[in-house]
Amino acid sequence: MSNLSEKTVVLRRARLNAATSSLMRFSFKECCFKPVADEPDIEIEGSLVHKDSEEGQILCAEKEVGRKSKTLFSCITTATQTTINPPREVACQTESQPLLVNYSATANQWEIYDFYQEELQKRTSSTKKDEKENEIAEGAEGVHGNLSLLRDFTDKSDHDLAMLSTAAKLLEYAVNENINGDIIADFKHFEDEADEFRGDKGTLLPLWEFQYNKVKSLPVSALCWNKKYNDLFAVGLGSHKFTELECGMLLFYTWRNNNHPEFLFNTDSGVMCVDIHEQKSHLVAVGLFNGNVCVYNLMAKGDQPIYNSMASSGKHSGTVWQVKWWEDDLYGNHTFFSVSADGRVVSWTLGKYELFSTNIIKLPPMDKVPDDLNNVIVTAGLTLDFHKQKPYHFLVGTEAGKIHKGSTHYTRFIKTYEAHFRMVSCVRWNPFNPKVFITCGMDWRVNIWDETTDSPVFTFDLKSSVMDVAWAPYSSTVFAAVTADGKVHVFDLSINRFEALCQQRVVSTKRHLTCIEFNPVHPIIIVGNDRGLVISLKLSPNLRKNPKEEKGKEPSTGAEVEIAKMEKLLILMR
Amino acid sequence: MADTVDGKKEEADYKRLHNFPLIRHTDMPEEMRVETMELCVTACEKFATNNESAAKMIKESMDKKFGSSWHVVIGEGFGFEITHEVKNLLYMFFGGSLAVCVWKCS
Numbered sequence: 001m002s003n004l005s006e007k008t009v010v011l012r013r014a015r016l017n018a019a020t021s022s023l024m025r026f027s028f029k030e031c032c033f034k035p036v037a038d039e040p041d042i043e044i045e046g047s048l049v050h051k052d053s054e055e056g057q058i059l060c061a062e063k064e065v066g067r068k069s070k071t072l073f074s075c076i077t078t079a080t081q082t083t084i085n086p087p088r089e090v091a092c093q094t095e096s097q098p099l100l101v102n103y104s105a106t107a108n109q110w111e112i113y114d115f116y117q118e119e120l121q122k123r124t125s126s127t128k129k130d131e132k133e134n135e136i137a138e139g140a141e142g143v144h145g146n147l148s149l150l151r152d153f154t155d156k157s158d159h160d161l162a163m164l165s166t167a168a169k170l171l172e173y174a175v176n177e178n179i180n181g182d183i184i185a186d187f188k189h190f191e192d193e194a195d196e197f198r199g200d201k202g203t204l205l206p207l208w209e210f211q212y213n214k215v216k217s218l219p220v221s222a223l224c225w226n227k228k229y230n231d232l233f234a235v236g237l238g239s240h241k242f243t244e245l246e247c248g249m250l251l252f253y254t255w256r257n258n259n260h261p262e263f264l265f266n267t268d269s270g271v272m273c274v275d276i277h278e279q280k281s282h283l284v285a286v287g288l289f290n291g292n293v294c295v296y297n298l299m300a301k302g303d304q305p306i307y308n309s310m311a312s313s314g315k316h317s318g319t320v321w322q323v324k325w326w327e328d329d330l331y332g333n334h335t336f337f338s339v340s341a342d343g344r345v346v347s348w349t350l351g352k353y354e355l356f357s358t359n360i361i362k363l364p365p366m367d368k369v370p371d372d373l374n375n376v377i378v379t380a381g382l383t384l385d386f387h388k389q390k391p392y393h394f395l396v397g398t399e400a401g402k403i404h405k406g407s408t409h410y411t412r413f414i415k416t417y418e419a420h421f422r423m424v425s426c427v428r429w430n431p432f433n434p435k436v437f438i439t440c441g442m443d444w445r446v447n448i449w450d451e452t453t454d455s456p457v458f459t460f461d462l463k464s465s466v467m468d469v470a471w472a473p474y475s476s477t478v479f480a481a482v483t484a485d486g487k488v489h490v491f492d493l494s495i496n497r498f499e500a501l502c503q504q505r506v507v508s509t510k511r512h513l514t515c516i517e518f519n520p521v522h523p524i525i526i527v528g529n530d531r532g533l534v535i536s537l538k539l540s541p542n543l544r545k546n547p548k549e550e551k552g553k554e555p556s557t558g559a560e561v562e563i564a565k566m567e568k569l570l571i572l573m574r
Numbered sequence: 575m576a577d578t579v580d581g582k583k584e585e586a587d588y589k590r591l592h593n594f595p596l597i598r599h600t601d602m603p604e605e606m607r608v609e610t611m612e613l614c615v616t617a618c619e620k621f622a623t624n625n626e627s628a629a630k631m632i633k634e635s636m637d638k639k640f641g642s643s644w645h646v647v648i649g650e651g652f653g654f655e656i657t658h659e660v661k662n663l664l665y666m667f668f669g670g671s672l673a674v675c676v677w678k679c680s
Contacts, residue, residue, distance in 0.1 A: 100679065101657065105653070112673060
């Protein structure tokens with residue numbers, strides 16, 4: 001009770017539970033956190049005064065007077081609560097700066113001018129190159145001559161695939177060269193040293209073999225070397241037997257690629273003979289089994305001949321056995337001759353759009369044919385050759401075994417030779433001596449003639465039908481013949497007048513050899529067989545010898561020497 | 575004499591020959607490049623005598639189309655070294671004697 005009368009002053013303070021003694025506040029003015037002075041959160045004015053203060057003394061005095069009217073409890077309680085903000089997340093991301101790069105240049109009048117000039121040049125050169133492409137003809141002819149042009153083309157990346165073909169072709173050559181490396185080495189360097197021990201005999205070294213897979217059944221009927229490009233030769237494939245396929249092919253091979261022909265032409269009838277023009281070596285005349293003659297242009301694209309005698313009025317009614325290019329006529333048009341099974345020798349001139357034919361001569365009928373059937377039963381002409389020095393003279397061999405010498409000036413034959421008992425398969429003039437020619441026939445004989453005499457100067461019996469014979473281009477006394485039993489016979493009359501220097505079997509016994517040709521430059525011969533295979537052979541040194549010179553004299557070559565050689569032999573035989 | 579005559583002919587020729595717009599350097603994508611080049615040609619032809627107006631026209635159109643901020647210089651003789659945003663630079667010649675440089679850098 002005495003406690004109640006005592007006055008104690010109680011100061012109440014509202015205090016935040018969360019507040020700690022180390023309170024900090026962010027000051028925006030100073031941009032940092034600052035400690036907050038320990039000041040009270042709330043201040044409430046109370047109604048209590050201190051008893052010893054002035055006011056308190058006054059109040060106490062007043063209270064003595066009127067005590068009983070006042071209540072006992074004189075304290076006031078108030079409470080309050082502030083709002084508490086909930087915690088809130090705030091995030092921020094700035095945009096990354098774009099990549100910056102420096103660039104500097106100068107803009108002058110001359111810079112501008114130069115740049116424009118460059119651009120113009122680029123544009124004009126690209127249009128010129130486009131024009132050039134359209135003009136250039138493709139083909140091996142182009143490859144042989146224009147390797148620099150090829151490099152230009154292969155530089156450009158936006159060309160047709162067709163342009164790649166020339167590059168691919170060169171690559172094929174290179175690959176073949178690698179594969180056939182040893183053959184090429186043999187071709188270039190190999191000289192058979194055993195020849196010294198063989199006396200006069202020689203051998204033939206087989207080199208490349210050319211076989212196109214699709215023509216295994218067609219016999220090789222004609223071979224011809226290209227005079228301008230010495231590695232290119234033509235192969236005509238076709239059969240003259242009725243029972244076999246009626247189709248033919250004309251292929252061109254080069255020894256750089258013996259697996260695939262350079263050019264390939266399909267003909268609807270068997271190819272019987274081929275001749276390549278001497279100067280214009282892209283023109284090829286072909287005689288077919290069905291009597292047509294065609295002329296192909298190797299530089300033209302496409303599979304078709306540029307001339308075909310199918311539509312001509314003077315065309316042959318029988319198989320064309322031989323075609324030969326002749327001189328250009330008065331107007332500069334190319335001309336070739338053909339001899340065929342219908343007994344006529346016809347000359348064809350290449351006009352602007354078609355072939356013009358002129359009958360040169362008709363072969364005289366065989367003896368056994370009665371006179372009134374002269375025009376019906378014809379004597380087939382099988383082979384034809386022009387004289388090397390006098391191009392208006394020619395020789396025709398017939399199936400009757402006769403050789404007729406004719407001239408383009410006359411309509412009748414000048415002379416007839418009874419050459420063989422059976423068909424004459426080939427007649428050729430000697431490349432050097434103007435009086436000598438060689439014939440071969442199915443009667444197993446090879447005869448060498450002097451045109452002035454009626455009987456042969458030399459006769460050789462080869463024990464089998466002789467299919468083809470050819471003079472060597474380097475000597476007037478060397479020739480080679482192929483027979484149906486697969487043998488190649490090489491003769492050199494200046495060394496041995498009676499027997500062959502080489503009689504070598506080149507193919508298996510079942511196969512015939514059908515054609516032979518000497519390369520005009522290299523000591524190589526190609527022979528074709530009746531299964532579409534062409535083999536090239538190198539002549540061993542013994543077969544290419546020049547006759548021994550007297551000591552002290554220089555070894556001489558040339559046409560005169562060759563002619564003289566032959567003359568000596570002829571004189572001997574008389 | 576013939577040489578100088580030919581020389582003069584060539585001069586007159588080149589003004590005619592070099593009339594086409596020719597891009598000297600750019601790293602813009604194809605569409606943007608074509609649009610910008612056409613815009614520059616239009617502006618230069620419109621304001622053939624006043625480079626400033628042409629530049630103003632180009633800059634404002636570029637800002638609208640491709641965002642801020644673009645810079646354009648047109649003239650016949652100047653050198654420059656600039657920092658530009660990658661894939662946003664076009665430097666071309668026009669009319670045989672005018673050079674236009676357009677780039678973006680904010």
